[in-house]
Amino acid sequence: MVFKYHMTIDLKTIKHISKLSRISVDDKKAKKLADDLNSIFKWIEQLNELNTEKVDPLSSIAETKLRLRKDEIKSENTREEILKNSPDENKDFFVVPKVVE
Amino acid sequence: MSKTKDYLIERNGKKYEVVIGLEVHAQVLSESKLFSTSPTKFGSEPNTQVSLVDAALPGMLPVINEFCIKQAIKTGIGLNAKINNKSIFDRKNYFYADLPQGYQISQYKDPIVGEGSVVLDLSSGSKTVGIERLHLEQDAGKSIHDIDPKNTLVDLNRSGVALMEIVSKPDLRSPEEVNVYIKKLRSIMRYLGTCDGNMQEGSLRADVNVSVRKQGDDKYGTRCEIKNVNSIKFMQMAIEHEANRQVDILEEGGKIDQETRLFDTKKNETRSMRSKEDAHDYRYFPDPDLLPLEFTNDYVESIKKEIPELPDQKKTRFIKKFKLSPYEANILVSDLDTAKYFEVVIENSDVKLSSNWITGELFALLNEKNLEITESPISAKNLSKLINLIKDGTISGKIAKTVFEIMAEEDKNPIDIVKEKSLKQESDPHELEKLIDKVINENQDKVEEYKSGKEKLFGFFVGLTMKVSGGKANPQLVNEILKKKLK
Amino acid sequence: MSDIINFNLSELVLNIKNKKISSTEITKAYVERSDKSKHLNSYNEETFDEALKKANEFDSKPDFNKMLPGIPIAVKDLFCTKNIKTTASSKILDNFIPTYESTVTQNLWNQGAILLGKLNCDEFAMGSSNETSYFGNVISPIDKNLVPGGSSGGSASALAAKLTPATIGTDTGGSIRQPASFTGTVGLKPTYGSCSRYGIVAFASSLDQAGPMTRNVKDSALMLEIISSFDDKDSTSINFKRPNYTKDLSINIKGKKIGIPKEYRVDGMSKEIENLWENGKNYLKDCGAEIIDISLPHTKFALPTYYIVAPAEASSNLARYDGVKYGFRNEGENLIDMYEKTRSEGFGDEVKRRIMIGTYVLSSGYYDAYYLKAQKVRRLIKNDFDNAFQSVDAILTPSTPSSAFKIGEKLNDPVSMYLNDIFTVPVNLAGLPGISIPAGLDKKGYPLGLQIIGKAFDEQNILNIAYSMEDKINFKFDIKDWWIK
Ligand SMILES: [Mg+2]
């Protein structure tokens, strides 16, 4: 598939990706971001010059097979360690604002 | 192949068929997690089984557990499924409090196991349910909403535990079929030792996809997914409610929105979980911290050699070899521990008697005491001895029940019980004759009546003889002798 | 001993082994100079007291069998260091103290090195000028108005300013080689899978690789020998027999075939860069190497490919910074509000921009057009190199299209900033080793570098080529201590 036309990233798209990435963007910043992204994607669009229909995608460059680990327990009773940097004071849990499901 | 009894919802003279597909999440039985070395044990103190990898600390990387792969392959073989020699781990990206990485490592386009099937034994016959796929993925942590009034607390003990997601085709048609399907899956996995199937501990949960269509339509309706239901009873309740809700909407001229719903067990209803505008876009892509998982046919073949006899094969063998009815065989094989118990008992005992005693007395006892067969107060060895005592005429069936009751209290050798309590059956014809003569002598009036045609009285003499013997007289011999004497 | 800081790493090791200098003397010299060099803003975190204590410990019980006996070294603040703050130059990790050590830094300490401090970098290694750091931009010791390059800008600046005898950086698209080129130092990006990524704050997992930055080629060989190791905690770490890079270092490259890719002669390439490249070829010929023209036809697509692949991976890698488990949190009315406030305040503009790009290219409806397309083009780029390496042993290119630019010069033009990595990025996409060595000065008197690209796992070969060229180039650049008052 060759995409010939550059798709413009509008403010609605910015809002959508801002929501997906959990990064709030105010309207002023959204405008600037849209401009930046549009100039970046315009430049990226040159990839469309290439026909890649028959090309196999490459996702990992490490040309080896996935290495497997034995089913062994090596980390136990780690609570203190993993909670050490947690922003809340709770000693047993990570704490987040109340979630209503 | 006969069809199951139709489960249809009727409204205004129209009949709706319910179409159900399940995404079962089965926890892989393993010591450590899928991509980390922390333990998978259930019920530990919160956040004590969390490695740096599970808590997604910066710079931490996943390394896959080979045993979990083997377990998935085994399960795939048990589901008669295609094993894919190359599969890919993807990241499913979304934010949630109990998802520390901000993504779940799962398999999307290229799962480890492809299409397979499961045979269900229904009262109306058997039915084959298609399996779409089985893939490996990480479990999330647990959000706890009811400890702290202001906050949600997060326990990551489950975070990273290996799950097999088993996706069925939309082949199920009733809550009852769902019941049988889940039990069959659980049975297969327990035979394989790949999942303990413990639903209370969350080792087996399901997302239930439900849609309805008018009977006879061949196009599927729009489905709703009911998330994370953790008991068969709730699955059935949720399906009933959801199917009826959908029928109501259609009957009112409405349209079903494809959405994710939650089953509220207290209110017995499903409700929408996420609004549509927040529709998820998981942005799946191959996890760059991992490589494609590849293995050879030889590896799969070597695992095939480790596959034990599975429920369907066992059932066939039981029917063929032991002449059990399909019904009996089904009961005996559906649970691996029951099957194991049965096979120990029949090693030295009569098969038919064993089957009767296990599915009769023993099941009743376990039921009453709310015990698993593995916790049975009567060992298979001792039950086998009891059955032999019946078979060789040492005790009668009735006495056996008394002995069984004593065994239920303490798992004692029935031979000793019979000896201690002098319960041995009286089978000496001379002794029995003495007894019977006494009974006849003391009841001459009844003898007359019998001889003049009141044949029903025969039972009276048998009963009385048994009573006088303290229940120990061999009923068969008593019958024979009485018949002779009363001629 | 005032000339301590002028010794290169190998000389220091030799002097310490010969008991001519003590670890304490070396450490003191670097601490004192670093103390006087705060203007460069090279350090995020100084561990000087602890370093002096460790040096003292070393001297009282020296182990001269170690490869870096008692040598103080500052490292990029992207490596997690046990009990030492590690921030990736981001507000979102401003208060993060790891309880663990990255494999690469552990390898250094195992060989007797001592941590001097954590060096500034672009936020999450995203940048080519070290201007995106939450802790402010780094200044090049070359000139007060110049960027040191990035993202390992603090490392390059500290190394060039002699605040550390050697250092390590990470290179995702040129982040070691470009700042090395800008500061007249040597920077090596090893083959993907050579150095463990365990404990390195991830930017783009399929591209990230740690590597040495040193004052000369021999020091790079020494550092690589130490940090390169197989690690079963990293599924992409590769178990190959690692050579003894220093022992086998040689200036004999007679008969080596060196490829010159015509596509690297980009539009508007300055005369200076062209001359530099030409000189490079001549040096190689002088060493007995054979120069061969080659073609890497998909070169121009490397950068756009990189700016899909790297942000896509980053958008996912950086999802873990959500205010829940560690790092900065901005309280919100509910969970989503907390996430959004934490992440919009915790990340800087460039990081947010790349997360947005990455989110977009992976999102439903765009995946095939962008992400999948990029992965396919990545294959073509790798194939180019594979083909080229059928006929050559290594490839020579300029490291960067220009010398260091001015602070602020490219800040408002992301694409022109990205173009800085035009010669380095293809190497990361193909997972190959590449080394940048200082090769000359432009007319402003700023350093320029040449890059040698090798086959996968052929670090020894490019080190040897670099070593022989270094000998011929005889690059001299005297840094004036203008920032020391
Ligand atoms: Mg699901």
Ligand SMILES: [Zn+2]
């Ligand atoms: Zn799932």
